[in-house]
Amino acid sequence: MGLLTIAARGLQAHRPRVAALxxxxxxxxxxxxxxxxxxxxxxxxxxxxxxxLLLVLVxxxxxxxxxxxxxxxxxxxxxxxxxxxxxxFVAIAxxxxxxxPPPPTSRDPYLIPQEGFASVPRPPRPGFPxxxxxxxxxxxxxxxxxxxxAFRVSILVIAVAVAIGLVVGGLSxxxxxxxxxxxxxxxxxxxxxxxxxxxxxxxAVLGRSLTNVMIxxxxxxxxxxxxxxxxxxxxxxxxDYVEAARAAGAGDLRIITRHVIxxxxxxxxxxxxxxxxxxxxxxxxxxFLGLGPDVGYADWGTLxxxxxxxxxxxxxxxxxxxxxxxxxxxxxxLFVLGWNLLGDAFRDILDPxxxxxx
Amino acid sequence: xxxxxxxxxxxxxxVAVGVTVLIFALLSFLDPAVRAGAFITNxxxxxxxxxxxxNYGLDQPIYKQYWTWLTEVARGNLGWSQTARMPVRExxxxxxxxxxxxxLYSFVPIMLLGVWLGTAAAVHRDRAxxxxxxxxxxxxxxxxxxxxxxxxxxxxxxRMTWFPPGRLSLEADLFVRSGEFKAYTxxxxxxxxxxxxxxxxxxxxxxxxxxAITLIMVSIALLVRVMRSSMLEVLNQDYVRTARAKGLAQxxxxxxHARKNALIPVITLSSYTIVSLLGGVVITETIFNFPGIGxxxxxxxxxxxxxxxxxxxxxxxxVTVLGNLAADVLYAFFDPRxxxx
Numbered sequence: 001m002g003l004l005t006i007a008a009r010g011l012q013a014h015r016p017r018v019a020a021l022x023x024x025x026x027x028x029x030x031x032x033x034x035x036x037x038x039x040x041x042x043x044x045x046x047x048x049x050x051x052x053l054l055l056v057l058v059x060x061x062x063x064x065x066x067x068x069x070x071x072x073x074x075x076x077x078x079x080x081x082x083x084x085x086x087x088x089f090v091a092i093a094x095x096x097x098x099x100x101p102p103p104p105t106s107r108d109p110y111l112i113p114q115e116g117f118a119s120v121p122r123p124p125r126p127g128f129p130x131x132x133x134x135x136x137x138x139x140x141x142x143x144x145x146x147x148x149x150a151f152r153v154s155i156l157v158i159a160v161a162v163a164i165g166l167v168v169g170g171l172s173x174x175x176x177x178x179x180x181x182x183x184x185x186x187x188x189x190x191x192x193x194x195x196x197x198x199x200x201x202x203x204a205v206l207g208r209s210l211t212n213v214m215i216x217x218x219x220x221x222x223x224x225x226x227x228x229x230x231x232x233x234x235x236x237x238x239x240d241y242v243e244a245a246r247a248a249g250a251g252d253l254r255i256i257t258r259h260v261i262x263x264x265x266x267x268x269x270x271x272x273x274x275x276x277x278x279x280x281x282x283x284x285x286x287x288f289l290g291l292g293p294d295v296g297y298a299d300w301g302t303l304x305x306x307x308x309x310x311x312x313x314x315x316x317x318x319x320x321x322x323x324x325x326x327x328x329x330x331x332x333x334l335f336v337l338g339w340n341l342l343g344d345a346f347r348d349i350l351d352p353x354x355x356x357x358x
Numbered sequence: 359x360x361x362x363x364x365x366x367x368x369x370x371x372x373v374a375v376g377v378t379v380l381i382f383a384l385l386s387f388l389d390p391a392v393r394a395g396a397f398i399t400n401x402x403x404x405x406x407x408x409x410x411x412x413n414y415g416l417d418q419p420i421y422k423q424y425w426t427w428l429t430e431v432a433r434g435n436l437g438w439s440q441t442a443r444m445p446v447r448e449x450x451x452x453x454x455x456x457x458x459x460x461x462l463y464s465f466v467p468i469m470l471l472g473v474w475l476g477t478a479a480a481v482h483r484d485r486a487x488x489x490x491x492x493x494x495x496x497x498x499x500x501x502x503x504x505x506x507x508x509x510x511x512x513x514x515x516x517r518m519t520w521f522p523p524g525r526l527s528l529e530a531d532l533f534v535r536s537g538e539f540k541a542y543t544x545x546x547x548x549x550x551x552x553x554x555x556x557x558x559x560x561x562x563x564x565x566x567x568x569x570a571i572t573l574i575m576v577s578i579a580l581l582v583r584v585m586r587s588s589m590l591e592v593l594n595q596d597y598v599r600t601a602r603a604k605g606l607a608q609x610x611x612x613x614x615h616a617r618k619n620a621l622i623p624v625i626t627l628s629s630y631t632i633v634s635l636l637g638g639v640v641i642t643e644t645i646f647n648f649p650g651i652g653x654x655x656x657x658x659x660x661x662x663x664x665x666x667x668x669x670x671x672x673x674x675x676x677v678t679v680l681g682n683l684a685a686d687v688l689y690a691f692f693d694p695r696x697x698x699x
Contacts, residue, residue: 078496185369189376192675192682194637197655201671204659205384281502285641288504290660304504308645311512318516325512329505337500344496 014065021060025053038098045097052095059087072349079348082341089335093147100144110145110298112137121310121324131323134306137296139323143331145298150335153214154279158272160218165225173230180230187223195220196285203291210293213286217279224271232267239263266350274343277336284332303328362690366683377675378431381668382424388664390416395665398438400445431672437665441658446669449654454673455544456525457643457650461635462545463566464573468631472578473617473624476585480593480620481612491586495579503638507572507645514568521568523647530561569642576638577631584627589620622693629685633678 032038032049042049063070073079092099102109115128115136124131130139172183190198195217202216241263245255280300286292287301295302307324314320385393394410403410411417414426436446444452479491498506514521525546526534533539533555534546542552547566550558592598593616601611639652647653651670658666 185372185376188369188373189380192373192377192679193671194633194674194678196637196640197671197674200640200655200659201381201667202384204662204664204667205387277500284502285504288641289644289656301504304508307508311508312516313512318512322512325505325508329502329509333501333505336502337496340496340500 017064018061021057021064025057025060028056029053041098041101044101045095048095048097052091052098055087055091055094069349073345076345076348078341079345082338082343082345085334085338086342089147089338090151092144093151096144096148100141110149112142112145112296112298114138114296121321124323130327133303133324134309135295137303137306139303139327142298142303143300143328146300146303146328146331147335149210149297149299150280150283150332153210153217153283154276157214157217157221157279157283158275160214161221161225162229162272164218164222165227165229168222168226169229172226183226183230187226190220190223193220196282199282199286200289200291203286208291210297210299213283213292216286217282220282221275221279224275228267228271232264266346270343270346270350273339273346277339277343280332281336300328300332304332363687366686370679370683373679374676377672377679378428379424381672382427385427385664385668386420386423392664395437395440398665400438403438436669436672439654439658439663439666439669441661441663441666442654446665449666450651450669450673453649453651453654456546456648457636457639457652459545459547460566460569460573460639460643460648460650461632463547463570464577464635465628465632467570467574468578468581469624469628471574472581473585473621475578476582477589477612477617477620479582479586480589483590488586491582495582498575499579501576503572503576503641504645506575507569507642510568510572511645514571521564521571523565523568523645525562525565525649526558527561527565530558533558565646565648569639569646569648572642572645573635573638577634581624581627581631584623585620588623589616592616592620595619622689625688625692626685629681632681636674636677 029049032042063074073083097109103113106113115122115132115138118136119134121134122128122132122136128138128140130143133139133142168183168186172180199213199216199220202219203212206212206215242255242259245259250258283292284299284301284304287299288305290305292301292305293299295306304325307321307328310321310324312318313322390411391407393416394407394414398410414430415422418426434447436450438444439446439449442449442452475491479488482488510521511523515523525531534541539553539555539558540549542549546562547559550556550562593612598611598616601615602608606615636652639650640656641652642648643650643653644656651673655667655670655674657663658670
């Protein structure tokens with residue numbers, strides 16, 4: 001909410017620049033409509049194309065309209081790399097039906113189309129830029145739609161973890177004393193397991209599916225948010241600068257939007273952006289162990305699991321099937337790298353003492 | 359100090375009971391017939407599931423069931439593992455030494471390399487080694503262990519044939535299983551030396567290298583970061599400047615004055631590292647087909663061997679809780695400021 005008000009104020013102050021950006025995006029859309037290939041793809045998925053143009057507009061506005069966050073991020077080249085990586089992945093996820101249109105007979109676009117049933121993977125060739133993996137699943141299609149799966153899993157898990165964390169952290173902070181002690185011991189219990197081990201157990205008990213993978217990671221992850229919300233975010237209320245603002249006659253709304261949210265949002269942004277990557281790693285690890293969605297679902301971990309039988313290559317040619325591991329591996333690496341760079345950038349901005357370290 | 363440790367010890371049973379409640383709550387999602395497996399100690403009993411459900415009161419109220427289950431767990435009966443084809447307790451004793459060995463061979467290099475690299479990065483701040491360590495640390499943090507492990511296997515086994523998967527090669531395994539080899543500790547490299555069989559030592563080392571390299575690369579990044587920022591903080595302290603002003607050589611100040619105090623956060627991190635290694639072995643042992651507790655746990659989860667999974671999880675949780683306790687005690691020992699709180 002705080003970010004939205006800041007954004008709205010920024011837009012009002014820079015109306016001509018935003019109008020120019022919007023015109024540029026409209027021009028881009030017109031160019032896409034003139035070229036036959038992109039026109040057909042856009043016509044097939046108009047909603048995705050519209051979302052993509054909106055994304056381009058938002059990203060362009062973020063970097064051109066002057067703001068404190070953008071200014072600080074521009075100073076650090078690594079955070080620009082992180083931001084760009086994530087922007088590319090968001091674009092791929094939003095646009096998925098355009099670069100990788102599902103076959104007309106497909107009942108679920110997340111199911112990767114199969115090019116025959118032979119088990120030996122086949123290298124990149126026209127029509128299959130990344131090759132086909134075991135079972136002739138199209139790697140390119142799987143990676144593009146896997147980006148959607150990755151965002152879906154991490155956003156849903158963080159939403160659930162934050163919701164539980166808000167309830168537990170809020171109760172703990174509001175009542176204090178014994179309740180606080182009990183809630184914090186509760187988080188201790190959940191943190192007594194390495195996260196992957198507890199997640200493996202939960203999926204084993206609930207049964208293997210993508211939904212249960214998400215439930216398992218949410219169960220493992222909520223205590224971290226409960227602690228953060230109790231300590232850093234709700235603790236802001238009793239800080240001196242909040243008292244000072246209150247003494248100066250500021251109302252509740254002003255204190256919340258101008259003092260509490262701007263100060264509390266960064267620890268949350270740092271943790272959640274680092275977590276976006278971590279959650280995708282844990283989900284992919286569960287898929288890799290064969291506890292995730294069924295084979296053929298567009299999910300990076302499942303694709304990497306399919307590569308296991310082929311990484312030793314053929315006799316005399318150890319790297320014969322390199323593409324079955326390298327492409328999905330690179331996708332997950334770049335995704336996590338982007339979030340880690342972004343999280344580090346937020347942390348540097350949040351904590352001036354840490355600026356330039358790590 | 360004693361009171362701090364005592365207070366910390368008091369928390370231990372609370373967390374231990376909590377862990378069992380959590381595991382039991384998960385189990386209660388299952389059908390009674392599946393849960394009955396937790397009380398089976400030999401495969402013949404599989405025919406008498408109904409009798410077991412009645413005997414152990416699996417149709418009783420949940421708190422009574424919890425008590426029955428807890429007393430069995432306390433007596434060391436964790437059930438029968440279908441995947442290991444032995445009781446869970448025995449499976450843990452069979453599989454754990456391998457994992458312990460792998461953890462040790464990863465933990466020691468992580469600590470030594472991490473402290474050295476972190477110190478070097480802090481002392482030569484903003485120079486080549488600092489930038490290099492930063493690039494390495496963020497890359498390895500972003501590369502999932504299973505991708506990294508498969509790459510190691512692809513290059514060092516597929517291409518170079520240096521580090522084969524498994525724990526021993528066939529000849530070595532046959533020799534170990536013959537009567538001539540005594541298992542003193544369960545740690546293969548140590549046993550080989552105690553038996554005076556250096557070729558088995560090198561064979562075991564070759565098999566440990568792949569999974570250990572994977573674990574080291576995945577876990578070292580955090581240690582380097584923490585060591586670097588801790589060292590930077592200490593280097594800015596007054597007493598370091600005083601030592602330097604007295605005319606002591608920079609190396610002496612760095613190594614004697616600064617590094618000792620910079621190591622304190624690393625002690626806490628060391629227990630976290632062990633915990634993350636125990637989580638990491640699930641993946642690395644599976645990739646390298648290394649017969650340890652992690653591969654067994656993952657296989658049990660795939661095959662829905664519920665007693666196996668819960669036994670594995672509770673064991674790892676117990677090790678984690680004890681590890682955290684040890685870290686807190688060590689921390690209080692090394693940092694007097696903690697004791698006074």
